[in-house]
Amino acid sequence: MMNFSTVDSLIPIGSGQFQALDYVVFISMLAISMAVGIYFGFFGNNNSTEEYLLGGRRMKTIPIAISLIASQISGVTILSIPAELYGYGTQYAIMIPFMIVTVSIINFVFVPVFYHNNIYNCYEYLEMRFSRRTRHLITIIFLAYSYVFLPIILFIPSIALAQVTGMNVHLINTIACSVCVIYTMLGGIKAVVWTDVIQGTIMVGASLVILICGILKVGNISEVVNRAFQGNRIEFFNMNLDLTVRATFPNMVLGGIFSWTSYIGLNQSCVQRIVSLKTVKHARTSLWIFCFGYYIIVGINCFIGLTMFARYYQCDPLQLGIVDKLDKMVPYFVQDTVGELSGMTGIFISCVFSAGLSTMSASFNSLSGVIYQDYLGKLPGMSKSEKMASFWMKSIVVVSGVICVLCGFVVDKFSSLLEIMLTISTVTNGATLGVYCLGMLNPWANDNGAFWGTIASVFFTGYLAVRSKIAVLAGEITYPLLPSRIDGCDAFGLNVTTGFITDSLNATTACPMNEEFALHKIAFIWFAVIGFIIVLVVGIPVSMLTGSNDIYRTGKKLISPVAHWLLPEDIRMKIPPRNTEVPLIDKDGNPIKDSTWVWETTQKTDK
Incomplete structure (x- = not known):
């Protein structure tokens, strides 16, 4: 493998070191984020839990949508999506158009239930529908996932900055x-x-500049697409049903x-x-805007991946050893x-x-509420005043x-941080989705089914x-990169005699036919689907064997509107549908505060 210092002297790239202006740009980003926090800390009226966690349910639709976009696009995403398309082609990108299916499910299955029950903590629903033990089970899964996930989120950008500054x-x-804390x-x-709005703007702007400059280096968009086709990077409809194949149309979708x-x-x-918005209609609108914004930012990063391949179409830095990892x-x-x-x-x-x-700050804020409400706030002798609630939630942050x-310091010892994140998320996502669908879409499911299914x-x-x-x-499972070339490195000032790697396998190659099928060879993208199915396969029979849920006791509001047709007619007619454009308010015209997010000291009583 070639030494970096030797190669960098041959290939005409930038110095790779932070200059004065780079420091100014980066420090300005941190300073602006800090200033926003200080402003809202002193002038944002964050004295109550409702204000601190929900903004008094007066948040605006577009900022919430941008915040959702920014927090879903982590630093890992910015680095990994273009690399994925560079090494494995566009099959990954086929999942992007189907985000509209995801948003539709959330809008019409989950959001109405959260609003109709005035739920601010989504895990509160599980206690209302099943029991406290099921709620705590999913809460613990959320906490475990968060505290493994979050250290990686900011450590990867830290590595990138360390490489160009020497810090x-x-x-x-x-x-x-x-700064984030x-x-x-x-x-x-x-x-x-x-801050998510500001940071989201930076992400989109920087990504666009990088994409445009990359296209200009290649020539034009047409040349980018042509080289991607010639290099077999364009593939959307691989309909292979083999579960061990890394990326296909079925498993990506x-x-x-x-x-x-x-x-x-x-x-x-x-x-x-989502529930910090006034009404269901506002929440749904925000999610539709999020969907559109997601298409833009992820689409840009996908095209950066193709542009990157077009740039190094005949001189792959990975083959040369200039870059030692796809990441x-x-x-x-x-x-x-x-x-x-x-x-x-910068x-x-x-x-x-x-x-x-953006991802870390949103997680810190939600963790403070969940840990305080579910655990600290329930300790004997714990004061329920707003002042103490605010103190403890800030302490949790x-x-x-x-x-x-x-x-x-622990994360620094691992070689593949992206795989760790993907492994954890696939284990937790399927179980979480399964237990909520069991509760909202199956009126007969009971606590035993939900708990043991999870x-x-x-x-x-x-x-x-x-x-x-x-x-x-x-080495039992390998996913070789797609073929690449190094026969055109003269343009970069390198004299390389090796041409085209011909023995690389397609990234979607399955296990050899003579090998025995093994469950652990199933592609990781299927794990969430498998986890979801297991919750239902175990949860429904266990519910039936231990005594199905009493539908009349559960009521209509805890079942998603899309499943109301399963309820007896007298229950369906019992509670008229609420106008989704009107917020939940009490007789004084104030937002209803019956959720456990808001403590007794804030609730009004009639004298």
Whole structure:
């Protein structure tokens, strides 16, 4: 493998080091985020839990939509999506158009239930529908996922900044986490949303600049597409039904829908912002806008991947050893295309950090509410006053930040951070989606079915994920990159005699036919689907065997409107549908505050 310093002297890329303007750009991004938090901390009226967590349910539709977009696009996403298309082609991108299916499911299945029951904490629904133990089970899954996921979210951008500045990666991680903690702790959800708007704008702007400069380096869009076709990077409709194939039309579409529906519609960090809007109509509108924005930002990053391939169509840095991992292709491409432009390296790093900060701040805010409401607030002798609630939730944000910094030292020891994130998410998403669908779409499901179905799902998909990872490390499962060329490196000042790699396998190659099928060889994208199915396969029979749920006791509001046809007619007619354009209010015209998010001291009583 060639040494970086030797190759960098031959290929005309930027210096790869932060210049004065780069520092100014990056520090400005952090300073603006901090300023927003300080502003809302002192002038945002965050004295109540409802204001701190929900913005008083007066948040605006478009900012919430942008916040959802920004927090769904992490720094890992910015780096991994273009790399995925560079190495494996466009089959991944087929899941993008189906985001509209995900948003439709959330809008018409889940959102009405949360609003009609005035639920601010999505895990509260599980206690209302099933029991406290089922609620705590899913809450623990959420907490475990969050505290493994979050340290990775900001550590990856920290690595990128360390590479171009020479600073210690842990120092960078500590500074960035501290900024995120301060503005989230002081400003609450208002600071989270408005910093997301700023950071989302940075992400889109930086990605567009990188894409345009990359296209100009290649020539034009037509040339990008032609080279992608010639390099076999364009593939959308691989209908192979083999479950062991890494990326096909069926597994990308189904796996994408199941995973995204769970993450966006049933993850508290997202639900908390969705229900901070006044009405169901506002929430639905915000999600439709989110869908449109998601198409834009992910579409841009997908095309960056194709442009990256077109740029190195005849001189693959991976083959040459210039870049040792696929995950590092995007930073290399950025240095190559815009590194010579003053300040552009700083803008790219700001883009990656913005993506990480937006995800982390939203998670910190939701974690503070969930941990306080579900655990700290229920401790004997714990004061239920708004002042103490605010103190403890802000303390949880600080502690969460400290955990992320300390876990960074552990994360630094792992070689494939993206695989860790994907493994954890696939284990939790299927079980979470399954238990909510069991509750909202099956009126007869009971607590035993929900609890044991979730347990079975987590353990089985957890086994698949761990066993699959072991097989990958042992070389039992491999996903070779698509073929690439190095016969045109003269244009980059390199004299390479090797031409085209002909023995690379297609990325969608399945296990050899003479090998025995094994469950752990199933592609990881299927794990969420499998987890969902297990919840239903176990949950429905267990519910029937242990005594089906009393439909009359459950009532209509805890069942999704799309499943009301399953209810007896007298229950269907009992509660008239509520106008989705009108917010829930009490007799004094104030928003109803019967959720456990808002404590007794804030509720009005008649004298």
